[in-house]
Amino acid sequence: MSELKGWREIPIAGVTWKSSMETKTGDWKTFKPVIDQNKCIKCLICWISCPDMAIQWNGEKVVENYDYCKGCGICANVCPVKAIKMVKEE
Amino acid sequence: MSVRQRVMGLNGDEAVAWAVKQCDVDFVSAYPITPQTIIVEKFSEFVANGEVETEFVPVESEHSALSACIGAAALGARAFTATAANGLALMWEIVYIASSLRLPIVMAVVNRALSGPINIHCDHSDSMGCRDASWIQIYTENAQEAYDTVIQAFRIGEHPDVQLPVMVTLDGFLISHTLQNVKILPDEVVKDFVGVRKPVEVEIPGRGRIPLILDPENPLTFGPLDLYDYYFEHKVQQHEAIEKARPVIKQINEEYYKISGRKYGDGFVETYGLEDAETAIIVLGSTAGTVRYVAKELRRKGYKVGMLRLRTFRPFPYRELVEALRHVKAVGVMDRSGAYGAYGGPVYIETKAAFYDEDEKPKILNYIYGLGGRDTPPTMIRKVYEELLEVSRTGKIEKKMKFLGVR
Numbered sequence: 001m002s003e004l005k006g007w008r009e010i011p012i013a014g015v016t017w018k019s020s021m022e023t024k025t026g027d028w029k030t031f032k033p034v035i036d037q038n039k040c041i042k043c044l045i046c047w048i049s050c051p052d053m054a055i056q057w058n059g060e061k062v063v064e065n066y067d068y069c070k071g072c073g074i075c076a077n078v079c080p081v082k083a084i085k086m087v088k089e090e
Numbered sequence: 091m092s093v094r095q096r097v098m099g100l101n102g103d104e105a106v107a108w109a110v111k112q113c114d115v116d117f118v119s120a121y122p123i124t125p126q127t128i129i130v131e132k133f134s135e136f137v138a139n140g141e142v143e144t145e146f147v148p149v150e151s152e153h154s155a156l157s158a159c160i161g162a163a164a165l166g167a168r169a170f171t172a173t174a175a176n177g178l179a180l181m182w183e184i185v186y187i188a189s190s191l192r193l194p195i196v197m198a199v200v201n202r203a204l205s206g207p208i209n210i211h212c213d214h215s216d217s218m219g220c221r222d223a224s225w226i227q228i229y230t231e232n233a234q235e236a237y238d239t240v241i242q243a244f245r246i247g248e249h250p251d252v253q254l255p256v257m258v259t260l261d262g263f264l265i266s267h268t269l270q271n272v273k274i275l276p277d278e279v280v281k282d283f284v285g286v287r288k289p290v291e292v293e294i295p296g297r298g299r300i301p302l303i304l305d306p307e308n309p310l311t312f313g314p315l316d317l318y319d320y321y322f323e324h325k326v327q328q329h330e331a332i333e334k335a336r337p338v339i340k341q342i343n344e345e346y347y348k349i350s351g352r353k354y355g356d357g358f359v360e361t362y363g364l365e366d367a368e369t370a371i372i373v374l375g376s377t378a379g380t381v382r383y384v385a386k387e388l389r390r391k392g393y394k395v396g397m398l399r400l401r402t403f404r405p406f407p408y409r410e411l412v413e414a415l416r417h418v419k420a421v422g423v424m425d426r427s428g429a430y431g432a433y434g435g436p437v438y439i440e441t442k443a444a445f446y447d448e449d450e451k452p453k454i455l456n457y458i459y460g461l462g463g464r465d466t467p468p469t470m471i472r473k474v475y476e477e478l479l480e481v482s483r484t485g486k487i488e489k490k491m492k493f494l495g496v497r
């Protein structure tokens with residue numbers, strides 16, 4: 001409890017004061033997307049469809065960002081060549 | 091001192107629309123509902139005629155109207171909406187969100203009985219229902235005050251210490267649809283008085299002070315999940331903010347007096363005849379006019395009666411109330427909303443609680459009146475005073491809560 005701030009120390013209006021870069025929110029998925037780069041045709045449909053920006057384009061290929069991926073499976077579902085498989089998390 | 095003002099024949103709703111027109115409001119979104127409709131109808135006329143530069147967004151429901159205002163206000167805009175009764179009920183979820191996001195939206199609530207049974211006439215069940223939503227609530231007595239209070243409301247809500255939404259209420263039909271001579275200030279005077287909304291700044295660790303608005307240059311997340319570790323702290327901040335509204339309401343009432351020549355008591359309560367009164371009535375809204383009329387008449391006949399009009403209900407002016415009434419022997423509290431299973435109506439409960447710690451205090455009775463627009467003529471108020479005078483003589487209360495004018 002001690003590191004939590006008091007009501008005078010935090011901004012009003014319930015706005016966040018920490019960047020989401022610091023708070024990883026991807027720890028509750030059950031299945032994670034795994035991209036088969038050999039099948040991928042780089043259409044970027046998964047990239048634009050991911051509600052969490054957890055598919056990223058690194059200039060050469062699409063990559064999964066498991067720090068923020070929620071495991072919803074939308075990317076796998078929209079991929080026209082079925083290059084994404086949802087794999088059970090360990 | 092005050093400037094020359096134009097006298098216009100306006101009903102309460104039109105008076106509100108005029109105030110909004112002059113307050114340089116950036117954004118209005120609303121959904122029509124009787125008896126509020128005239129406000130947005132009139133305002134959309136101003137928009138259509140190019141008399142204002144306001145972004146006017148007609149929506150499909152009140153839930154969306156207030157949501158749209160939240161979006162606009164979070165961008166830094168000055169936003170206004172208006173509603174009544176079931177419209178306010180449909181907004182419910184968003185009413186609390188607006189205050190928790192600390193957005194100084196101004197909303198006119200034209201008091202109307204909540205369904206059911208379905209009814210379109212005045213009582214205070216709608217706004218009293220959200221008395222604990224962390225909105226400032228000001229109840230007006232007539233069209234003039236509705237106009238004046240909307241102008242004040244922007245200043246109060248946008249004050250850096252406050253940053254809360256403000257609800258300005260006017261009694262359905264009794265004020266909203268009743269034509270009155272309303273003094274309208276010159277446009278520039280109002281514009282100067284309200285100024286331009288300046289967003290407050292918040293301190294973000296590692297980023298310094300940044301404006302509390304949605305701004306791509308200084309991104310902020312509004313409305314994220316806030317669980318047991320911080321929700322409570324944010325709610326305490328809201329408590330603090332509405333407490334800080336007390337001096338602001340007083341100050342704005344005074345400042346407004348300087349430009350208009352009009353003020354409403356100390357901003358919180360307005361009294362008549364209390365100095366030597368043995369009995370008094372506490373009332374809010376348009377009925378205050380009837381009560382004042384009867385009190386004057388009775389005083390002419392030698393009865394020591396007085397009255398207190400509660401103007402600001404949130405924050406509740408408990409100190410002012412106690413100071414004004416501690417010497418009185420019997421007080422009747424008029425509540426225009428039901429109190430099913432409660433100790434009494436909301437104004438009654440607050441009044442009694444305010445007096446609990448006092449040694450000197452009056453007997454306090456509760457009168458529920460005017461539900462669903464039931465008429466409250468002077469004869470009814472006379473009966474209340476007669477009963478209060480009897481209580482002040484005998485010190486005996488037969489029944490704490492009574493329903494006025496019920497067959």
Ligand code: SF4
Binds near residue numbers: 051052054055074
């Ligand atoms: S599973 Fe959902 S959240 Fe994760 S990368 Fe795919 S679309 Fe994004």
Ligand code: SF4
Binds near residue numbers: 040084
């Ligand atoms: S949708 Fe499929 S093919 Fe298209 S970029 Fe994503 S993984 Fe590759």
